[in-house]
Amino acid sequence: MRELTYADALREALREEMIRDSNVVLLGEEIGVFNGVYKVTRGLLDEFGAERVMDTPISEAAITGAAVGLALVGMRPVAEIMYMDFLPICMDQLVTQAAKMRFMSGGQLKVPMVLRTQYSLGRQHGAQHSQFTPSWFLQVPGLKVALPATPHDAKGLLKSAIRDENPVLFIESGLLYKTKGPVPEEEYTIPFGTADIKRKGDDVTIVGVSRCVGESLSAAKKLEEKGVSVEVVDIRTLQPLDLGTIIESVKRTARLVIVSDDVKTGGVGAEISAAVTENAFDYLDAPVVRVACPETPIPFSPPLEQMYMPSADRIIQAVARIVE
């Protein structure tokens, strides 16, 4: 199968959906003339013109609000927020407007919009350009959240996100943009709420989120050499969350480690751990372990940042704690 980078896979999804549906429009900072800060929108302005690829002022609340308004009148906007750290500026529009419109209108309105963003942990961007805060959005019924870990999933999930009738927060990993992986030439989509078993195993389940899926796979390889068989589950979407696949895996392995790039307290791992404990407590032979980031802002200093982030080594240590 041909290989594409994560960025090119995303770009292909955007391009295909723009060809498929003339209501799909893009808006965001630097996505047109500059081709996107991470080149995900490269060439799209030339191909589709300024009415469908719109450079905006630096106005994150208005970018998000405009996407909401566009969606209300039948367009399918894909707005880009350059860094996940800028989401707090759009929080009202995303959380309090877009996600609640369907409900509080009694089903009269729908908001088919995608807000693409990325987090740059691991790229020495410091405390205000690196944050990964997906668990904030667990508290927002009405919103869907996707976080692809591979080029294949990035393309398939983005296509589904664009076709979805609901607001979708689409979180990319800045560290993954240049990574390559197999992407089929033929049309495909990936439904939301389907976790993917990235590696089969029997002794322990590792649930990975976004960049940490790859880190978990590296750890699994090394653990195999030590005779530990690891299953790696990629959640792919956080809302909806495919708890069924996670629990099925835990029923077989009886051990669970959750790995994500967010701060451990109140993070994605906390929710998954609670849900598994609530629904599959009897199947667990060991405490659930979370591998995540410490309770500090993200340091700039490259060696400190490396220590701050979950790594294959830290995952191996975590597994060692619960596997004899």
Add this chain to the structure above:
Amino acid sequence: MPLATLTQIHGISQNEYSKHGLTKEKLREMLHMMLLIRRFEEKVEELFLVKGLLIGPSHLYLGQEAIATGAIMALENDDQTVTTYRGHGHALAKGVPAKLCMAELFGKSTGNCKGLGGSMHIGIYPKVGSLYATAIVGSGIPIAAGVALGLKLKKSKNIVATFFGDGAVNTGEFHEGVNLIAVWKLPALVFCENNQYGMSTHVKRAVSSPSIAERGRSYGMDTMVVDGNDVISVYVATKAAAEKAREHSLPTFLECLTYKMKGHGVYDKGDYRPKDEVAKWLERDPILVFKKRLLEGRFLAQTEIDQEERVVQQEIEDSVAFALEGSPISFDEMKKYVYAGGT
């Protein structure tokens, strides 16, 4: 580039009425709508404060009826409105039936939002172009920008009108949204209903600019300062602005000067306002002003005005009866409205 214009609209002369298409029927329709909003709000106040049948926040439109009426009657039916939590007036003027609005206030399945929205969102009834009503101050403006952009991209001849109070003009979303509307030349009418107070805070204690209109103009948008207690001024201003938006995709900022007759919400007595200020504005009650104009200009007779009052009164009574009859949706049904298309 020439500076954006700043014009004042304070009434028109008797001989200009026909030029603006203000026939007797049109004027009577305006009176009907202003009375409908007034009596609706008075009934809501009674249901809260006297009868205790309604609870929760409710922000009355008393005293501002001329703005929603004049502005929305100057629009086409398929034009879109984006309003706020003080939106009962805009909802009624845009054509949300009074009985649906009343049922929504009671939280009944028969309300336009099935009782899931409540007072602050009864301006959501897309069937009549009453597209959205938000309860977060300032947040409707970026949304209106998107609606206008969508209409423009779809080559529609329709436009959007968005309404908000003076309290909104110090929010970030106001500035980001107004700038986007102006820089992209979107077909939008931006109505600031300056009712002098954001909750209890007088506009002079909150806004640094000499006027709110100056802010609109500073973004390069043609701006009008309109007598918001005169329905004719609002109508004429909106007509002109709407044509510019429709034909040339140029937005207009309209500051409508008005006054909240009561407090911020139904429970607020508004006693932080100087008595003489209140008295001065009540003399300019938009309904008194309009009735006087109709009689003096011999557009309507007192008997015709009285008849409109009776028709409206009946409509209000019917809407309350309709609201009381309904019941809330089930807890299970409620869960169906979180996501479109299930899940």
